[in-house]
Amino acid sequence: MGGGGDRERRGGGAPGLVRQRLYAGERHVSPGGGRVGGRDRRFRGRHGRRALPAGHRSDPRGQRQRLHPHLHHLRTGLRHGLDHHSFPRPAARARDARRTRPRVTFHIGILGGGNISGTHARAVGETPGVELVACWGRNAEKAAEMAARYGARAYRDLDRFLEHRPMEVVLVGTPSGLHAEHARAAARQGLHVLVEKPLDVTTQRVDTLIEECDRAGVRLGVIFQDRAAPDLVWLKQLVAGGGLGTVFLTSARVKWYRPPEYYAGSTWRGTWALDGGGALANQGIHSIDLLLWLLGDVERVHAATRTAVHAIEVEDTAVAALEFAGGAVGTLEAATSVFPGLPRRVEITGTEGTVIVEQDRVVSVHLRTPVPGPPPQEDRPASASATSPVVTDIRGHRRVLEDFLSAVRTGVPPLCDGREGRRSVELVEAMYRSARLGGPVAVRPLSVVEP
Known part of the structure; x- marks a missing residue:
């Protein structure tokens, strides 16, 4: 190569090609270029002009800006006559120090x-x-x-x-x-x-x-955060793996209390148009989804509803008898009228034993053939959902969100997709239909055609 910019500096040192690589990633270090050497103003600390502090450079507007750490080390090496290959990069730990905050995905x-x-x-x-x-x-x-x-x-x-x-x-x-x-x-x-x-x-x-x-x-x-709760995931695996034997009996109780202002202070709660119902559609639906997820579809339902306490157009008290496609029978109670409000409870019995759940924790396991129990979990404050609509523990929502984002990223279905979420709405509709008719009804089959 020819030209002064491609020759080594007098007295030995790095080739001009290295100088070009040094400035390739910078924003116009100096408007006219110049060779590496005594006549290059960018390196004139000892030759007439005061050098900028180490690690700084001037842009065309005369502002001092920090060099990238590696460029600063490389520049220092060039000033001392070192070949750029012999001057090491800063430690990896230093490069990664800026990455402590997770990248937004x-x-x-x-x-x-x-x-x-x-x-x-x-x-x-x-x-x-x-x-x-x-x-x-x-x-x-x-x-x-x-x-x-x-x-x-x-x-x-x-x-x-x-x-x-x-x-x-x-x-x-x-x-x-x-x-x-x-x-x-x-x-x-x-x-x-x-x-x-x-x-x-x-x-x-x-x-x-x-x-x-x-x-x-x-x-x-x-x-439906129950599907992400560690204890309930364990229960799902126990049922699916036959650990309970053939499940034949279940009960779910959501006997909660909501004060009058819960409905009076809202324009939509307790209405058919925007709430879709009362204790069944709003509070009981988590347990409805849990039973469907654990035990499969319900074929027939016989329900009765009452508006016992609150001045609302929908039910605050409901009970239903369920007949599952797999042969099990069960009952569901849902209410916002039960003072002072009791913990949500689900019991499942099979030929090999019984498991009891309160809130989203397994609290009792009695099996003919013992198996390892649910994974240990950290202590947490008791849930106030029996008496308040405010969610105090957001870990369930965070797990569902993390699972959904993973589904978006990988293309696999989320824990509860649209078709799964439809099943609980369909069963609630059948319960209301049964309550209006005053007798048992068949739950309609899924009407959405699978893609």
């Missing part, structure tokens, strides 16, 4: 501004590599407060919220009767959708949502 938006959306925001905040970026709610002030708390942007217009980018996933926590409408709008914008239970209040709306997500090629999930 998903940008999340939240639809809703009520109690459950606050739970969603907390779950997002505790999930590594995830950032809450946008919020919208029917109550603009609550949505703005939540956005300010988590450093997100608040929107008053739903369409503008859905156009926010970057954003890949939306969590839907609006009233139940709006879930499908809002989730469909998100899917049309190419956004993956994770919906608070229930998926909506009718199977017809659920079907249109499933079809919309299939058409858009986005993931649809439902938040």
Whole structure:
């Protein structure tokens, strides 16, 4: 190679080619270039002009900026006449020091501004590599407060919220009767959708949502955190593996209490249009999904409902007898009328023994042939769900969110996708139909055609 810039500096040193590599990644270190040597003003600490402090350089505007650590070490080596290959990089540990904060891989938006959306925001905040970026709610002030708390942007217009980018996933926590409408709008914008239970209040709306997500090629999930609870995962494996033998009897009790202001202070709770029902559709649906997940489909149901305590248009007390396709029979009790509110409880009995669950913990295991129990878990405060709608322990929501994001990333189905989430809505519809008719009814088969 020819030219002064390609010759070694007088007195020995690194070739000019190295100088060119040194500055290749910088933003215009000096407007006119120049050779490496005594006449190059960028290296003139001892030749007329005061050198900049180590690790700094001047840009064309005369501002001092930090060099990348490796470029600074390389520059120092060149000044001392070392070949660039013989001067080591900084330690890997130093390079990785800036990477302690997880890289953001998903940008999340939240639809809703009520109690459950606050739970969603907390779950997002505790999930590594995830950032809450946008919020919208029917109550603009609550949505703005939540956005300010988590450093997100608040929107008053739903369409503008859905156009926010970057954003890949939306969590839907609006009233139940709006879930499908809002989730469909998100899917049309190419956004993956994770919906608070229930998926909506009718199977017809659920079907249109499933079809919309299939058409858009986005993931649809439902938040049923029981499916991610370690104890209940263990129970699922026990039942599926035959550890309980043939299951023939089960009972689920959700005997909770909600004070009058729970309904009086809301424009949608306790209404057919937006809540889809009462204790069955809202509070009991977690246990309904759990029974379906553990024991399979219900073929027939005989239900009765009452509005015993609260001044609402839907039931606050319900009981149902269930006949499972697998041969088991069971009962379900759901209420928001039982003072002071009792822990949720599920009992499952098979030919090999009985397991009892309270909240989402296995509290009793009696088997003819002992097996290792559920994995140990850290202590946590007792759940207040029997008496309050506020979720105090967000670990279940965080597990569901992490699973859903993994499903988006890998292409595998989430713990509860749209078709799985539809099953509980279908069974609740059958219970209400039975209560209206005053007798047993068959649960309708799945109407959505599998793709």
